[in-house]
Amino acid sequence: MECGYYDRDLCRSCTVIEVPYERQLDRKQRLVRDLVDPHGAPRWLEPVASAEAGFRNxxxxxxxxxxxxxxxxxxxxxxxxxxxxxxxxxxxxxxxxxxxxxxxxxxxxxxxxxxxxxxxxxxxxxxxxxxxxxxxxxxxxxxxxxxxxxxxxxxxxxxxxxxxxxxxxxxxxxxxxxxxxxxxxxxxxSELVMSVNGIGLRVRPRSFFQTNTAVTERLYAQAADWVRAADPASVWDLYCGVGGFALHVADPAREVVGTEISEEAVASARDTARSLGLPDSGPGSVRFLADDAAATPADLPGTPELAIVNPPRRGLDTSLCAWLEGSPVRHAVYSSCNARTLARDLARMPSLRPVEARLLDMFPHTGHYEVAVLLRRA
CATH class of the missing domain: 2.40.50.1070 (OB fold (Dihydrolipoamide Acetyltransferase, E2P))
Structure with missing residues (x-):
């Protein structure tokens, strides 16, 4: 990608812009594989590339x-x-x-x-x-x-x-x-509607939303494919944000609960669920709670068959790793923007083994990325 600001030394935010994009993608793939493979050597799907320009929303x-x-x-x-x-x-x-x-x-x-x-x-x-x-x-x-x-x-x-x-x-x-x-x-x-895979996610001013809409679509679609194949009767989406993962895995035969510490984001998620006509209890329901993800297992009855976690860069809290490791959760989908904390958390949850993984390049021309991993209890 050509950038006059970079060429004139006015902005250096795109730290690897001089590296050909295919090589950028390969470097990220090797980095995440080196960190994840020691914990289970999953099957790696083809990386999801981004447009090189015009991708930021x-x-x-x-x-x-x-x-x-x-x-x-x-x-x-x-x-x-x-x-x-x-x-x-x-x-x-x-x-x-x-x-x-x-x-x-x-x-x-x-x-x-x-x-x-x-x-x-x-x-x-x-x-x-x-x-x-x-x-x-x-x-x-x-x-x-x-x-x-x-x-x-x-x-x-x-x-x-x-x-x-x-x-x-x-x-x-x-x-x-x-x-x-x-x-x-x-x-x-009060909300901007972000259309993602046909779902109109509501986003309020102080709600977080990924900066690359096209790659976000692929991320949610990948998680939905994994959940569909696992076919759980119940899913908890921890760190659910505006409900992207939870709403993509909704199913008439499934109960989905999303939790997020941001009340603004939870309000947005609830608005989207209502607009889709989804009930908030019973089979086919999608329910959102304003709660700390680490505290969620103690606040909700029962245990889901599948958990989705999408933490910030610092990764999962130690207590949540311990709960997941000791729970009967059969599958988990872990979406991470930091493979180092992902690898640390995988080491804390040795019973949940990576079986499939995918790099999704949300942030071309930088060292940042997203990586999604499907975990299955050994």
Whole structure:
């Protein structure tokens, strides 16, 4: 992939962009195999490659520069580097970033100055769905410039007509945390619908969703294939997020429970389940609970026949590994963004052996990836 920002040494986020993509994919495959194979030598399916450009569905832009000439991108020290034309973004997202920069300038929103700890607008977070509709979030230090945005919503709709959800997030602290706990909606709609394999997943402003929609489709489809073959009567989806895995494995003869610590994500998952007409109890049900995944086994009656786990980079809690190891769970699907913690967790659960695995390249031109593994009790 060609990138003018990289060539001009303005952005080095894509750390392996100079490596041919096939070689990038091969390196990741060898890395995850070396870490997983000692725990069971599963059958490795063909890696899932990504498009090399235009694959990111979300832009997290630092706002810097001046009132009349803002930059949207990253910081080089205290100075902003504008990255609106980053080739990782699809065309609808790039177009929206240019329009939002114009909006910020015309409304005269004051960019936050990191060095001086002055100003208001810290970040713009923009998500695009497969149909080109957008979620736009302004991250402000305080509510001082909220009235300017609220009073200029007609201009925002004119400049960014694809914006379905618009909100303000408040992050008052001076630290490297992108967003804060308070969200103020400025539109009637509160959720962006992300269509994945025909399922319209609802995503609220503070809900996590994978950044590569096309590869996410393949990830959910792979998990659904494994679950279909195992044919369990009950499934628990731990760390369920907005319900992607749980909703993909729903079946009239199966009870599915998803748990997630984020109440926003659980609300989104419940909304999607309702839109699909899925009951929340009995056969064919899909139920979502706001709970810590590590605590879930103690909070729910019984034991599922199959468990899905999709933890953050730190991997599973020791207590959850111990519960899975000692439980009668027959199969597990482990989706990981860090094969090192995956390998550590496999060592903690020696009774659950990897039988099939697949690398899915969510993040081309970097060292990051997703790997999914089907585990079966020995």
């Amino acid at each position: 979300k832009a997290k832009m630092v706002v810097a520069g001046t009132v009349g000439a803002p930059t949207l991108g990253i910081l080089d020290g205290a100075r902003g580097t504008d990255l609106r034309d980053c080739p990782l973004y699809p065309e609808p997202l790039t177009r929206a970033l240019h329009a939002l920069a114009e909006f910020v300038a015309r409304v005269r929103l004051l960019p936050y100055d990191v060095a001086r700890r002055r100003g208001e607008l810290k970040h713009l977070l923009v998500t695009v769905n497969p149909e080109g509709r957008l979620m736009v979030r302004f991250v402000l230090r305080s509510t001082r410039q909220l009235p300017k945005i609220r009073d200029s919503m007609d201009l925002l709709r004119e400049l960014v007509p694809a914006a379905s959800v618009v909100s303000v997030n408040l992050q008052p602290e001076h630290k490297a945390v992108i967003e804060g706990p308070e969200e103020i909606l400025l539109t009637e709609r």
